[in-house]
Amino acid sequence: MTDFTQIRYAVADGIATITLDRPAKLNAFTGTMMAELIAAFDLSDADDAVRAVVVTGEGRAFCAGADLSEGAKTFDYDNRPDNPRGASPVREDGSIDYSHDAVRDGGGRVTLRIFESLKPVIGAINGPAVGIGATMQLAMDIRIASEDAKFGFVFARRGIVPEAASSWFLPRIVGIAQALEWCFSGRVFGADEAFAGGLVGHVVPADALLDTAYAMAREIADNxxxxxxxxxxxxxxxxxxxxxxxxxxxxxxxxxxxxxxxxxxxxxxxxxxxxxxxxxxxxxxxxxxxxxxxxxxxxxx
Missing domain, CATH: 1.10.12.10 (Lyase 2-enoyl-coa Hydratase, Chain  A, domain 2)
Incomplete structure (x- = not known):
């Protein structure tokens, strides 16, 4: 897949840039974006010219989380009109086949693909990063936040639980106590708190974000x-x-x-x-x- 509609993929001087590209929707995550992100990492792995990958968002947000346009049906895949997961895992007797592919979390498909990457991945977090916008970063190797960035593990406030394999990634990155505090409260917090808690390694002015990310990528690519x-x-x-x-x-x-x-x-x-x-x-x-x-x-x- 190279004709992307919800992300952009570009390679220059040994660095691939993946840009979440739904700025009118604050780059909200969809099934299409999931598939395109996985395909983009397939491209970067297959290209020996790519030495590092930078991931960022178009516009004022990194990713505002799952697209909630389906309202109450957003996370109830069986009852959404488009049923993006295909066949239902619900058996005729009403029990659920939890091993069915339709049960698998889309955010986890993305983070597991990033986890498998052969190239180092740098997140350049340019604005709000909430829900999957926060958890998709966890499989990235280096996270740099703009001073404008905000983060939120808001799942309990939406009646669901952390996804994208974040129950594995987040405690390993920030420690169990910090992970639980952020996930229990579901509150949104700023870049300074993300830095203090170990979620990001650097906080920089907005106009220096991509330059900082590319400088780190360049250090890898050149040396x-x-x-x-x-x-x-x-x-x-x-x-x-x-x-x-x-x-x-x-x-x-x-x-x-x-x-x-x-x-x-x-x-x-x-x-x-x-x-x-x-x-x-x-x-x-x-x-x-x-x-x-x-x-x-x-x-x-």
Missing amino acids: TAPVSVALTRQMMWRMLGAASPMDAHRIDSRAIYSRGRSGDAREGVVSFLEKRPAVFPETVSEGMPDFYPWWDAAKYS
Whole structure:
């Protein structure tokens, strides 16, 4: 899918930019946006020219949450006129098949796809980010907020619960106490509180937001080996659920051994000794080691 209608996707100088593009609706999330975001990350992973991804919103919002235009039926998929999930998981006897694909949360499909990304992902949060607008960021690696940004895990105020796998991501990022405080209250809070709570790593003036995000992306693109970055990203994220440091030691050892034999490692050392920029020869599409992926999990996108 390349003819996007609710996002924009552009690549320039090794950096892909994904822009949520429904400014009249404050970039409210829909099933179409879900599918387009997943497709955009498929594109960035497949393109060796892309070294980092920046995600932002068009207009004054990042994402105001789920599109509520269906009113009371917004989260009741079976009773919405468009029934975006297709066949119903409700059996003839009225029981629910919770394993049915139609039960799966759309926000979670997006965050799990971002989680699988081979390229580092930088969120440039330009304005209000509420509901899925807040939770879709959690699988991104670096989050930078404009001073105008606001955040809200508002689910309890809408009669639902946190989604987008945020019960896994959020406590790991900000700690369980902070995660519960924000989710229990459902209140909207500003960029300074998001920074103090560890949700974002940087708060900058609105007119400096994208420049800051691109400068971080540029630092990655210009100075690092793409295969090393792809491995590092997956090693860090997946070890958050490891039972023991021995699990990390096994993967570290395989990665160090494999990378140490690579042309990238030779170039990294020689370029340092010769005091020149490195030109790493290996690509993500062809250079990932034979033990990758090392986890046993189904694809979710």
